Amino acid sequence: MAAAPMAVPRRWLDRFTSLTLRTKLALVYTGVFALGGALLLAANYAMVSASLEMRGVELATTAVIPNGDPAETLVAPAPTVPAPTGEAAPVTGWEETEPLAVLVDDYQVGVLSDLLLNSVLILLGVTLLAALAGWVIAGGPLRRLHRVTDAARTLSEHDLHSRLDLHGPDDEFRELGDTFDGMLSRLERAFDSQRRFVSNASHELRTPLSVQRAALEVPLAQDRVPDDLRPAFRRALDSVARSEALISGLLLLARSDRGLARTEEVDLAEVVQGAVAQQAGAAEEEGVDLRLDVEPAPVDGDPVLLEHLVRNLVENAVRYNTADGWVEVRVRTAAGRTVLRVTNSGTEVRDAEELFEPFHRGDAARLHRDRPGSGLGLSIVRSISTAHGAKATARARPEGGLVVTVGFPEL
Known part of the structure; x- marks a missing residue:
């Protein structure tokens, strides 16, 4: 109480x-x-x-006093008035x-x-x-x-060039704004240095990988490799191919992070149809039913980067699927905005948004597959989406699988 x-x-x-x-x-x-x-x-x-x-x-x-002269006294003079008995009472x-x-x-x-x-x-x-x-x-x-x-x-890594540039009196808020601008400048230099390093390192690594590929493919093509060494040569070629795919992904990621140098009007429906046609063979080998539902959807962007975006989405949906699974690719335009949605069946996904992080391949079921990816597919998707002013999101399906949505701004 x-x-x-x-x-x-x-x-x-x-x-x-x-x-x-x-x-x-x-x-x-x-x-x-x-x-x-x-x-x-x-x-x-x-x-x-x-x-x-x-x-x-x-x-x-x-x-x-009656004559008008004031006089300071505690008690005024007491007049007499008739008393009831006839006597004068003060x-x-x-x-x-x-x-x-x-x-x-x-x-x-x-x-x-x-x-x-x-x-x-x-x-x-x-x-x-x-x-x-x-x-x-x-x-x-x-x-x-x-x-x-x-x-x-x-704030994100794509707009570190912006500054607050606070005006007004030189007080604590002005000092806070200047400190924040200084932090943005340091972060911008650090990110630019990292992107240049990734781009330069990827370019430098492509040359020795090309030499290795040629050194392995020429003897195989000329049938100058003993039969007992052919499996080793094939494994080496597969390793070179994965390294080249990783380097290509890093180069593409660095390119999309730098933004778009030029844009043009692109029909996203045509890009999606081309990407789905390229993955039709892989989907048939995996036993995945690939469905397409598109309508004309013009967007402003880079056609090469958009092709990579759609291909990565469809390839991931086919690769991380189950036997007799399915993939549905839809493109819709409403209120001037274009939405690309790729939905696929598959195993349960517990960390859908974390798949956009570089080299994050998900849980053990996605890691221990016959053809594991490089871990850059969805990272490239988000980077290209951001470069186009779009927003890429992912959510897990309760039945298993993933739904990835890319919403493009109004044209």
Whole structure:
């Protein structure tokens, strides 16, 4: 029972802590102003009350002589009035001056009441103005803070070139904005260095791999390899092919991360039809039913990168599937926006969004397949989508498999 009185303060404290910073600052400004005004009102009321009381005492103890000359005395001269018995009974000066004291008291009460009422009304009005002023004043610097918050919320590795460039007084918010801009500059240099390294390293590795492929393919083509060494040569060629695929993926990822150098209007439906035709043979070998449902869908982008995007989606859907599974590729346009959706059956996926991370191949069921991928397929899909201003998302199907959606902006 002792904890019940704390419930109300705790509830109000929770409500206060859930308010925005601007509202809290405005309430604090208003509370401080109201408290100061209330103290000033109390002091003014006490001084006026004391002054009126002193003046009332002086007025109540002042008598006026009939000839008009004032005289300070405590009791006025006592006149005589007829008594009921016929004798003259003196009337004291206190009884004579009692009506004047009553008038003085009424006057004091009226003045203090008017002072209190008017002061309270004025204090309420000025407090409301102070609350409005506090709200406006708190919003000024907080707008600059909101710019930092919005930039941090929408920031990605693709727009590190943007800067806040906060203006205004040289205060803590300006320092925060300058610090944030400096951090963006350092991150931009680091990402650019990483992309250049990936691109250069991939280019440098393609030459020795091409030499290795030629050194393996020529003896096999000329039938100069002993039969007992042919399996080893085939395994070496497969390894070279996987390395070349990995390097090609890294080059494509680096290219899409740099953005689009030029764009043109591309019919996404035609791109999807071409990619599905290329994967028809692989789908037949895997026993996967490949379904196509498209309609004309013009988008603005790079046709080569869009082809890679669709091919990676369809290839992943066919590769990570089950026997007698299916893949459905759909393209729809609504309200000026084009949506590409690739849905496939398969095993249960527990980390759908994490598949967009580079070299993240998913759970053990996806890792220990006969033809495991490089782990860059969906990373390339998201990178190309971002370069085109699109958004790629993935979600797991409850029955197993994956649904990948790429929404392109309005043309």
